[in-house]
Amino acid sequence: MIRTLLQLIFEFAKTGLFSVGGGLATLPFLYEMSDKTGWFTHADIADMIAISESTPGAIGINMSTYAGYKTAGVAGGILASLALAAPSFVIILIIAKFLEKFRNNRYVEGAFYGLRPASIAMITAACINVAKVAVIDLDLFRTTGLFSDLIIWKALVLGVCLFLALKYTKLSPVILIAVSAVVGIIFRF
Amino acid sequence: MNDLPELYSTFVRIGCVTFGGGYAMLPILERELVDKRQWTNMDELRDYFSIGQCTPGIIALNVSTFIGQKRAGIRGALAATTGFLTGPVILILIIAAFLTNFADNPLVQHAFAGIRVCVCVLIIQAIMRLWNKSVVDTFTLILYLIIFAMNAFSSILPVRIPAAGLVILAGIAGVTASVIKERRHSQDKGGAAA
Incomplete structure (x- = not known):
């Protein structure tokens, strides 16, 4: 039990230290953690993104709480969240001491010139991971061998509709998530 | 240091109404911290965000740490950061308990x-x-x-x-x-x- 807690703290502290660029930047680390530890599945991550979009708090915090709870109960949930917050807490305290110098440092600026595209590159890879569980059915394709079975067509149709809705209306993500849940139940996704 | 309870409770409230994290939080911070309490101003807030974005970790937490630190040092930073965490952590614990029971439904x-x-x-x-x-x-x-x-x-x-x-x-x-x-x-x- 203590070992699990320590491992939780280590994994989430690492995530907190290396995820640069906000909420979704934690995704590549979560997928890595899922493969390595089996604490949660890829489908769990996708579900947690939805829960994060519909509840307060950032995705990183929500995921750490969820994974911590699943592996080691309430104490695990709280410890994992604190572990995620700890590295940046220390870093910010240091930066706050010499704010101006940090902001105008050309090396810091240079690093972000590289970090920004890297961050969204890994978010793109994470998006493919979500798509793999949401709109692609590899198992059915392997058994039938038909390319038309590779894609879950009703999911793709829903995805296109949601994309257009998001682009042309000002509906909030929470509403779109609720609609998707209802569509999922009615059409038996 | 009687600021601490107020810092904590303010950030508990902010944590409970911030959906989606990151920039979604800016208007809420503006209302709670700039308009209501005059703890900071808009320019400072924007600076905190741009730095919070280019340092590791969750932007919302980074901004909380900044404001807490400025207000009451390390203890202030701790109060603000844990305050922000409180609501989401409790809520997800409840949802996780629910999900683990109903996941097979x-x-x-x-x-x-x-x-x-x-x-x-x-x-x-x-x-x-x-x-x-x-x-x-x-x-x-x-x-x-x-x-x-x-x-x-x-x-x-x-x-x-x-x-x-x-x-x-x-x-x-x-x-x-x-x-x-x-x-x-x-x-x-x-x-x-x-």
């Missing part, structure tokens, strides 16, 4: 299968939103493609670099590229002057 499964499609679309939209600020020239486009390939196809590559390693490599590449760019730029200028 077919209705819940169908609902989440539908929701995953929506999640996919939300991420695509976030990528599109971030694209223009991140992929600005040939160097950043190439870096994007390399990091994407190394992360997405890590299972079939001979060398597997973990995400943390990719972050470090990208940072180094960014510094190197910008130093080279600067040098070339000053050379061009020198050449023109001569």
Whole structure:
């Protein structure tokens, strides 16, 4: 039990230290953690993104709480969240001491010139991971061998509709998530 | 230090109403911290955000730490950061307890299968939103493609670099590229002057 807690703290502290660029930047680390530890599945991550979009708090915090709870109960949930917050807490305290110098440092600026595209590159890879569980059915394709079975067509149709809705209306993500849940139940996704 | 309870409770409230994290939090902070309490001003808030964005960790937490620190030192930072965490952690604990009990329910499964499609679309939209600020020239486009390939196809590559390693490599590449760019730029200028 203590070992699990320590491992939780280590994994989430690492995530907190290396995820640069906000909420979704934690995704590549979560997928890595899922493969390595089996604490949660890829489908769990996708579900947690939805829960994060519909509840307060950032995705990183929500995921750490969820994974911590699943592996080691309430104490695990709280410890994992604190572990995620700890590295940046220390870093910010240091930066706050010499704010101006940090902001105008050309090396810091240079690093972000590289970090920004890297961050969204890994978010793109994470998006493919979500798509793999949401709109692609590899198992059915392997058994039938038909390319038309590779894609879950009703999911793709829903995805296109949601994309257009998001682009042309000002509906909030929470509403779109609720609609998707209802569509999922009615059409038996 | 009678600021601490107020700091904590203020950030508990902010944590409970911040959906989606990051910039979604800015108008809420403006109302709670600038208008109501005059703890900071808009310019400072924007600075905190831009720094919170380019330091590791969750932006919302970084901003909380900043404001708490400014208000009451390390203890203030601790009060604000844990305050922000309190609401979401309790809420997710409740949801997680619910989910682990109902995950096998077919209705819940169908609902989440539908929701995953929506999640996919939300991420695509976030990528599109971030694209223009991140992929600005040939160097950043190439870096994007390399990091994407190394992360997405890590299972079939001979060398597997973990995400943390990719972050470090990208940072180094960014510094190197910008130093080279600067040098070339000053050379061009020198050449023109001569």
